[in-house]
Amino acid sequence: MPPEHIDGSNPKNKRVEQLADNFASGILMPSYVMQRYYGKIRYDDDQFIDWLNESASEIKVSSAAFLWRLVNHQEVPRSFAKEIMGTDWLSFNGGRLKDEETPELFSSKFLSVLARALQKALISERRVSTLLDVSLDELEITFQKHDIESPLVL
Structure with a gap:
């Protein structure tokens, strides 16, 4: 609809x-x-x-x-x-990060689910790369940052 x-x-x-x-x-x-x-x-x-x-x-x-x-x-x-x-008391701070703070690309929970899906061959690595708009190398690094064993076969 x-x-x-x-x-x-x-x-x-x-x-x-x-x-x-x-x-x-x-x-x-x-x-x-x-x-x-x-x-x-x-x-x-x-x-x-x-x-x-x-x-x-x-x-x-x-x-x-x-x-x-x-x-x-x-x-x-x-x-x-x-x-x-109607005042200027509020600091419109939504989503602003401190200069030294950079958010992670994906959450650990999301990456864990993604790793299981890749291990079970429910989705291909290339499809994941395309959908998430990240290279396989970037995805590999992201898994490492979250201490998740990478399911990628490079």
């Missing part, structure tokens, strides 16, 4: 955009991650903005996205969030 083509500004589009934002929020900040933040600090505390910015940086999302996730979980009132969004 192809999605409905949407052009121009339609009030209905705003709701679609909200749902898309909520879906993305749930993926980037799942409930089991957010549990450690719920109920930890009061929004009327003087340190709230600092806590919000630090917490968002910790899980590598923007402070605004983190704030709206708290609003959706009813930890922070919507009116207060709108007030904060």
Whole structure:
């Protein structure tokens, strides 16, 4: 089913955009991650903005996205969030890494699953290389970095 083509500004589009934002929020900040933040600090505390910015940086999302996730979980009132969004207090830090910090290409869990699939010949090495847009040499190095025995036959 192809999605409905949407052009121009339609009030209905705003709701679609909200749902898309909520879906993305749930993926980037799942409930089991957010549990450690719920109920930890009061929004009327003087340190709230600092806590919000630090917490968002910790899980590598923007402070605004983190704030709206708290609003959706009813930890922070919507009116207060709108007030904060009208200021320059939030450090739009989503996904920014420290200069010395470089993220890994793939997670260990993903590479473990991939290694098993390659060992069982469920997918070819060349297909993996094409799908992931990495050379076989780069993939070999990535397995080594994660201390996973490489299933590649070079």
